[in-house]
Amino acid sequence: MRVHIGTDHAAFEMKNAIVQALTSRGYEVIDHGADAYDSDDDYPVYIFPTAEAVIEDPGSLGIVLGGSGNGEVIAANKVRGVRAALIHSHDTARLARKHNNANVASIGGRMHSKEQIIDLVLAFLTTEFSGASRHMRRLELIKAYEESVII
Numbered sequence: 001m002r003v004h005i006g007t008d009h010a011a012f013e014m015k016n017a018i019v020q021a022l023t024s025r026g027y028e029v030i031d032h033g034a035d036a037y038d039s040d041d042d043y044p045v046y047i048f049p050t051a052e053a054v055i056e057d058p059g060s061l062g063i064v065l066g067g068s069g070n071g072e073v074i075a076a077n078k079v080r081g082v083r084a085a086l087i088h089s090h091d092t093a094r095l096a097r098k099h100n101n102a103n104v105a106s107i108g109g110r111m112h113s114k115e116q117i118i119d120l121v122l123a124f125l126t127t128e129f130s131g132a133s134r135h136m137r138r139l140e141l142i143k144a145y146e147e148s149v150i151i
Contacts, residue, residue, distance in 0.1 A: 002060040006032035006050030008043040011065035011109025014117055021118045044075045051079035054103050062104035063121055073106035080146060093120050097127035099135050
């Protein structure tokens, strides 16, 4: 599975740890930056390309990181077709995939330890969408709305 990942300075070291952990487990990770630590960088610069890459690469998933993950989930969800979820526990990681078919996880790099974040990422990546009719119906409502408005 291909995983697109992006962050600003707030989770730069976490991103690098995730890339290493996923690569060692056989995932193909595409890093959309930041490439160097810069305390003045802006998360949308990295989050938009990460989210766009997920849409352009069917079957892939995305991980976006920041200090809290809040700004990143907002930015990612501005990309048409992205269903980004703020992940802060195993339950939110699994349910985002199982019920919402989320294709991007947003995680606060300052909210968890490196081990916890890697565990949350793996829970997200290894959970499949249930495909249950009630979840499909809800996702179709979201898609219909998204297609009816100009973003």
